[in-house]
Amino acid sequence: xxxxxxxxxxxxxxxxxxxxxxxxxxxxxxxxxxxxxxxxxxxxxxxxxxxxxxxxxxxxxxxxxxxxxxxxxxxxxxxxxxxxxxxxxxxxxxxxxxxxxxxxxxxxxxxxxxxxxxxxxxxxxxxxxxxxxxxxxxxxxxxxxxxxxxxxxxxxxxxxxxxxxxxxxxxxxxxxxxxxxxxxxxxxxx
Amino acid sequence: xxxxxxxxxxxxxxxxxxxxxxxxxxxxxxxxxxxxxxxxxxxxxxxxxxxxxxxxxxxxxxxxxxxxxxxxxxxxxxxxxxxxxxxxxxxxxxxxxxxxxxxxxxxxxxxxxxxxxxxxxxxxxxxxxxxxxxxxxxxxxxxxxxxxxxxxxxxxxxxxxxxxxxxxxxxxxxxxxxxxxxxxxxxxxx
DNA sequence: GCCTTTAGCTAACAACATTAGCCAGCCGTG
DNA sequence: CACGGCTGGCTAATGTTGTTAGCTAAAGGC
Numbered sequence: 001x002x003x004x005x006x007x008x009x010x011x012x013x014x015x016x017x018x019x020x021x022x023x024x025x026x027x028x029x030x031x032x033x034x035x036x037x038x039x040x041x042x043x044x045x046x047x048x049x050x051x052x053x054x055x056x057x058x059x060x061x062x063x064x065x066x067x068x069x070x071x072x073x074x075x076x077x078x079x080x081x082x083x084x085x086x087x088x089x090x091x092x093x094x095x096x097x098x099x100x101x102x103x104x105x106x107x108x109x110x111x112x113x114x115x116x117x118x119x120x121x122x123x124x125x126x127x128x129x130x131x132x133x134x135x136x137x138x139x140x141x142x143x144x145x146x147x148x149x150x151x152x153x154x155x156x157x158x159x160x161x162x163x164x165x166x167x168x169x170x171x172x173x174x175x176x177x178x179x180x181x182x183x184x185x186x187x188x189x190x
Numbered sequence: 191x192x193x194x195x196x197x198x199x200x201x202x203x204x205x206x207x208x209x210x211x212x213x214x215x216x217x218x219x220x221x222x223x224x225x226x227x228x229x230x231x232x233x234x235x236x237x238x239x240x241x242x243x244x245x246x247x248x249x250x251x252x253x254x255x256x257x258x259x260x261x262x263x264x265x266x267x268x269x270x271x272x273x274x275x276x277x278x279x280x281x282x283x284x285x286x287x288x289x290x291x292x293x294x295x296x297x298x299x300x301x302x303x304x305x306x307x308x309x310x311x312x313x314x315x316x317x318x319x320x321x322x323x324x325x326x327x328x329x330x331x332x333x334x335x336x337x338x339x340x341x342x343x344x345x346x347x348x349x350x351x352x353x354x355x356x357x358x359x360x361x362x363x364x365x366x367x368x369x370x371x372x373x374x375x376x377x378x379x380x
Numbered sequence: 381g382c383c384t385t386t387a388g389c390t391a392a393c394a395a396c397a398t399t400a401g402c403c404a405g406c407c408g409t410g
Numbered sequence: 411c412a413c414g415g416c417t418g419g420c421t422a423a424t425g426t427t428g429t430t431a432g433c434t435a436a437a438g439g440c
Contacts (some may be wrong), residue, residue, distance in 0.1 A: 139365065141357045143365075145362045146365070148347065149339075149343035149347055150339050150343055151343070152347060153339035154339035156343070156346075157335075157342060163335065165331060172331065175329065175336070176339065180336075
């Protein structure tokens with residue numbers, strides 16, 4: 001029997017692809033093994049188990065999202081950067097709903113967990129977008145959370161089929177970015 | 191052996207309570223049975239299975255959220271209603287993270303699914319909040335989606351422990367509501 | 381007080397994650 | 411080119427969990 005030549009990365013990749021196809025909740029070790037044309041127990045030579053695999057998929061997703069947004073905002077700023085970043089995230093979630101869902105609910109196991117680095121990278125990109133709005137430093141964290149919450153919420157609701165009414169979702173998204181942009185420009189008034 | 195006197199509602203309630211305690215992903219039929227001091231197979235006389243139970247918990251959560259928001263916005267309008275609604279949702283998610291999570295990802299099985307009615311109720315409440323802003327009718331759907339995305343995103347990220355930096359989350363939330371309010375008041379400029 | 385209904389039970393099965401232990405393919409060294 | 415250690419993939423086996431089948435006794439209507 002010739003060897004399959006698996007690595008942790010191969011297994012994670014197959015798991016991520018399957019998560020996109022069948023949903024993260026339906027992902028099973030057996031399914032991954034089948035996709036890789038290998039018996040289930042063989043996977044345990046490369047990943048610690050289903051929980052570990054899910055965690056690795058989450059790291060992969062976070063990293064890919066960070067890259068996508070990082071690329072998208074290159075050379076842009078202000079509203080243009082905001083639009084590009086939001087589009088990039090939304091596009092990613094639509095293309096890879098399963099692996100993005102793995103990122104939700106993933107908990108870092110410690111300070112050296114690669115998940116920490118990946119999410120910091122992502123947050124750094126969103127921070128960069130916000131710099132163009134010249135917010136007072138103490139408000140940046142709030143703005144960051146606004147940005148993240150809105151885009152994350154929109155993308156996950158869309159991926160979950162949450163927008164029943166057929167009214168053009170693209171149009172809604174553009175409108176939302178517009179309002180976000182407006183909200184960030186108005187000076188505080190409290 | 192005396193009867194336990196279960197009903198679909200009892201089982202759903204126990205499942206919802208457990209989901210809040212251990213997380214929706216850890217919810218199992220055996221756990222629910224143990225909580226109700228009954229053997230696992232007995233539950234199948236009242237709910238169709240784990241998937242059905244989860245769905246029922248989702249409906250329960252949607253209904254409760256709708257009620258909470260409906261109560262909160264009674265007699266308020268504009269910014270005050272917005273704050274009340276957002277606070278209500280966030281409070282609910284913090285108190286019942288498990289059952290709210292069941293609501294995420296729940297798919298209506300058909301037009302007569304009670305989930306449809308529950309979510310329409312919820313959306314209706316948010317719509318009512320928006321009326322105070324006097325938006326043009328064709329923009330209401332977009333504003334509704336903005337509201338829902340932001341609050342949902344914030345609440346789920348918070349529940350998932352997504353806000354690492356200790357910076358006061360309450361303060362962030364207030365700031366976000368403020369900006370949302372600001373963004374909804376500015377006239378369109380496209 | 382009987383009789384239908386049915387709630388809860390035991391027994392059994394299937395799917396899945398996981399572990400233990402075997403054996404053969406690869407890779408380095410001599 | 412042989413040989414030997416390492417290790418990747420295998421089979422076998424175990425525990426957990428979801429689910430179904432079929433029994434029995436409790437509750438409610440006549």
